[in-house]
Amino acid sequence: MEGTPSLRDVPLFRHLNDEEREELEELLEPADFEAGETLFEEGGLEVRLYVITSGTVEVHKGVLPGRRQHLATMKAPTVVGEMGLLTEPRAAASVEAKTSVEAYGIDRDRFLEMLDADSPAACKVVYEIGRALADRMARTDESIAGIIAQLENAPEATNFDVFQDRLIREWSF
Amino acid sequence: MVVIVEEGLKGVRFFEFLTEEEREEFAEGSEPASFGPGETLIEEGRDPGSLFVLTSGRVEVRKRVPGHGDRLLARIDAAEGRTVVGERGLLGESGASATVMASGPVEAIKIPRETFRRMVAEGRPAAFKLSYRIARTLARRLTRLDEEVAEAIRELERRGETDLEAFRDRLITDWAI
Numbered sequence: 001m002e003g004t005p006s007l008r009d010v011p012l013f014r015h016l017n018d019e020e021r022e023e024l025e026e027l028l029e030p031a032d033f034e035a036g037e038t039l040f041e042e043g044g045l046e047v048r049l050y051v052i053t054s055g056t057v058e059v060h061k062g063v064l065p066g067r068r069q070h071l072a073t074m075k076a077p078t079v080v081g082e083m084g085l086l087t088e089p090r091a092a093a094s095v096e097a098k099t100s101v102e103a104y105g106i107d108r109d110r111f112l113e114m115l116d117a118d119s120p121a122a123c124k125v126v127y128e129i130g131r132a133l134a135d136r137m138a139r140t141d142e143s144i145a146g147i148i149a150q151l152e153n154a155p156e157a158t159n160f161d162v163f164q165d166r167l168i169r170e171w172s173f
Numbered sequence: 174m175v176v177i178v179e180e181g182l183k184g185v186r187f188f189e190f191l192t193e194e195e196r197e198e199f200a201e202g203s204e205p206a207s208f209g210p211g212e213t214l215i216e217e218g219r220d221p222g223s224l225f226v227l228t229s230g231r232v233e234v235r236k237r238v239p240g241h242g243d244r245l246l247a248r249i250d251a252a253e254g255r256t257v258v259g260e261r262g263l264l265g266e267s268g269a270s271a272t273v274m275a276s277g278p279v280e281a282i283k284i285p286r287e288t289f290r291r292m293v294a295e296g297r298p299a300a301f302k303l304s305y306r307i308a309r310t311l312a313r314r315l316t317r318l319d320e321e322v323a324e325a326i327r328e329l330e331r332r333g334e335t336d337l338e339a340f341r342d343r344l345i346t347d348w349a350i
Contacts, residue, residue, distance in 0.1 A: 061323070063323050063326050063327070064326060064327060064330055065327075065330075083312055083316070086308050086309045086312035086313075087309070087312045087313055087316050092316060092319060115305065118298045118301070120296055120301075123296075123298070123301035123304075123305070124301070126301070126304065126305050126308055127264075127293060127301060127304045127305075127308075129308055130264045130304045130305070130307055130308030130311065131264050131265065131266075133264070133308055133311040133312055133315065134261050134264035134265030134266075134267075134307070134311060135265050135266060135267055136311075136315065137261055137265070137270075137311050137314070137315060138261070138265055138267035138268075138270055139267075140315060140318060141236075141270035141271075141348070142270070144318075144344050144345065145236060145237070145238055145239065146239070147341070147344060148236075148238050148244065148341055148344070148345065149238045149239045149240055149241060151337050151338070151340075151341045152238060152241050152244075152341075153240065153241075160329050160332070161329075163329065163337075164326055164329040164330065167322055167325060167326050167329075168326055171319075171322045173319045173322070173323070
């Protein structure tokens with residue numbers, strides 16, 4: 001049926017049964033983007049997450065003034081903006097369409113209402129996001145250990161340029 | 174025993190969001206655990222383990238730093254409020270990122286990972302509420318760390334009085350074990 005894509009192929013939703021998936025599919029609002037258009041602006045509101053069903057997006061963060069750090073290239077099927085469900089609804093990075101993108105928005109407030117009502121579909125999605133975050137936290141903790149080691153080796157001899165480069169290169173924002 | 178465990182889960186901020194029945198569900202799958210001085214509740218690098226609610230005693234959280242033995246990240250005293258360690262292990266697949274060791278006699282309640290996973294598989298709202306809570310804690314810490322690092326990079330660029338020691342200390346607060 002046109003306008004109601006299946007979430008079956010999207011990794012974040014693969015643990016849902018048919019009924020749960022349909023419940024979430026009812027929330028989908030079509031939102032297409034041309035190459036170069038912005039899905040999220042860093043620091044801007046993140047009132048919905050996007051399920052991307054075709055196309056590619058790029059993720060950037062303005063770490064240094066006048067320079068945008070490329071963080072990731074993501075291909076359909078995938079989801080962006082899901083962190084906003086768990087934190088303040090503010091985008092930590094910009095997401096821009098690299099090709100034309102076919103996407104579907106899910107309203108943050110409606111999703112959170114489902115979660116408050118103990119909807120199994122919403123609960124399972126958050127559980128999956130949590131699992132991904134736990135593994136990302138583990139990798140982050142290793143990066144921190146590396147930074148601490150460098151700073152404790154010889155704090156006064158730390159070359160600021162080298163150290164800054166390393167932070168930019170190795171930190172997975 | 175369930176009663177003892179249930180009492181232990183009461184008054185823990187981490188479990189405030191659960192109803193009494195939901196706390197009972199966790200209590201049924203949990204067990205009391207005692208540790209002597211020097212014994213480890215959680216060992217860095219080992220398989221992800223269980224969540225512990227500390228009900229009495231003190232623990233130290235330590236992390237190995239390459240070339241530096243280990244570094245003390247935190248001291249936790251249950252007398253200052255019942256607190257939780259090991260929450261990330263319930264959700265994640267990677268080994269623990271720090272060691273939690275008893276500094277003296279420690280009493281705790283253990284929610285085994287298997288209990289939690291079984292409750293998730295059974296679709297129990299209590300388990301999903303706990304994962305939501307853990308996920309939010311992790312998301313906030315990740316967001317905060319990203320900002321810390323971005324700010325440090327900007328500070329280095331400005332050649333300001335970058336206090337790298339302070340930066341390091343901010344990175345290791347609120348370590349999620």
